[in-house]
Amino acid sequence: MVLMGSILLRIWPAFPFLNWFMKEAKSNIIRSYVLREILGATLLSTLVLTAILLYGNLSKNDEELFRALAISPLLFLELVSLMLPFALSLGLPFGFSLAVIFCVGRWSADREVLAMQSLGIRRNLWAKPIFLSALAVSFIGCFASLHLSPVSRGVFEERVRDMIWQDFESWVEDGREIAFKVDGEGEQKFMGGLTSGHQKKMTRATMSIGYGAGHLWHNVRILTWGAQNELLTILHAKRATVRKIRDKGAIELFLSEVDYESLDHSGGNHLKSSSFVSFKKWKQPIRFSLETPQINRDSKHMPFLEFLNKVKLDEIHDADYQRACFHFNKYASLGCAPVALCPLLLTLAVRRGRRETYSNLFTGVLICLFYFLLGTSVGELIGSNGYGWWISNLTAGSIGVFAMQR
Secondary structure, three states, X not given: OHHHHHHHHHHHHHOHHHHHHHHHHHHHHHHHHHHHHHHHHHHHHHHHHHHHXXXXXXXXXXXXXXXHHHHOHHHHXXXXXXXXXXXXXXXXXXXXXXXXXXXXXXXXXXXXXXXXXXXXXXXXXXXXXXXHHHHHHHHHHHHHHHHHHHHHHHHHHHHHHHHHHHHHHHHHHHOOOEEEEOOHHHHHHHHOOOOOOOOOOEEEEEEEEEEEEOXXXXXXXXXXXXXXXXXXXXXXXXXXXXEEEHHHOEEEEEXXXXXXXXXXXXXXXXXXXXXXXXXXXXXXXXXXXXXXXXXXXXXXXXXXXXXXXXXXXXXXXXXXXXXXXXXXXXXXXXHOHHHHHHHHHHHHHHHHHOOOOOHHXXXXXXXXXXXXXXXXXXXXXXXXXXXXXXXXXXXXXXXXXXXXXX
C-alpha cells in the first residue's frame, strides 16, 4: 500500500490532466459550498424583508383588501399576490446584501477563510461566485421593479375597479343607499347643478334606487348634504338613463320627470325655508365618482420597454418623461444595489468577522440604510430626472473597490 502511494506520487506530475481535474474538482466543491450558503441566507433574509414591505403595502390598501375578502378569499389572495413584485423588487437586493455580510463574516469568524488561504486557495475563487450572484440578483431586482411591478400594479387596479363596479351593481339591485364624497369645486361641476345658487357648499351626496335593470333605473332619489351634515337638496326622478364610464370610475345619470326641493339653512342647522320645482328633464347629466382607482397608463406606471417605445414614437410629454425618468432611475439604482455594495460588504465581513459574527448583520443593516438614505436625499436634490439616485451606487462601489485593493 505504501509502495503504491509512493509510485502514484512519482508518476502524478507526468499526468497534467489528472492534476487539472483534481484542482477543478476542489474548486467546484468550494464554489458549490459558497453558492449554497449565500443563496440559502438570501432566501431567508429576502422572505423577511419582503414580508415587511408587503405588510406596508397591505396597510395602504386595506379597504380594497377587506372588500375583496368579503367577496371571495380567492380574489383577496390574488390582490395580495399582485403586490408581491414591488415588495420583492426591494426585498431581494437588500436581502442578498445582508446575506453576503452575514455568511462571509461567519466564515471569517470560524476560520474558514483562513483555512482556504492556508490550502493555497486564492480569495477570488470563493469571491467570484458571490459577485456573479450579485449580478444575477441585480438583474432580477431590476426586472421586478421595472417590468413586473408596473404590470402587476395595473392588473391590481383593474381587479379593484371590477370589484367596486360589481359591488355597486349589487347595491343598486338591492335598493341600498349609496354615498358619494364631493371634494372641491372641480368635483361639484359634474354634479349637474344640484346645488347651484345654494349658499352652503355640498360635501357629500347619497343616492337610492327603487329598482333598476341594465341602463334604466326607476324612482331615483338623490340627497345632498353640507359640511354640518345638514340636508341641502332633495331630488326625485321617476326614470334615469345610466351611462357607465368605466375608465373614469364614474356614472352619469340622465334624469326624467324630476321633482326638486332646495332647503335653506341660512339661519343655522334649523330649516328656514324651502323651494320646490318640477322638471320634465333635468338640465344636464349628473356625474358621480365611484372612487375607483383610475388606471392611469402614464409613463410612471408603464413597463420600461413600453416607455422606451413611446419615447421613440414621441408620445411622451415632458412632464411625464421627467416623472418616468425619476421613477426608472430610482428603482434601477436600487435594483443594482447588490453589485454596488458587494465589494464593501465582503471587505467589512472578512475584517470584522475575525472578532464578531452577528454584529456583521447589524453592520449590514446600517450600511443598507445609509445607502438608501443617501440615494433618497441626493436623488431629490439633484435634478428631476432621478440621476442622483446613482450617487449612492457610485459611492458604495468606489469605497468597496478601494477597500478591497487595500
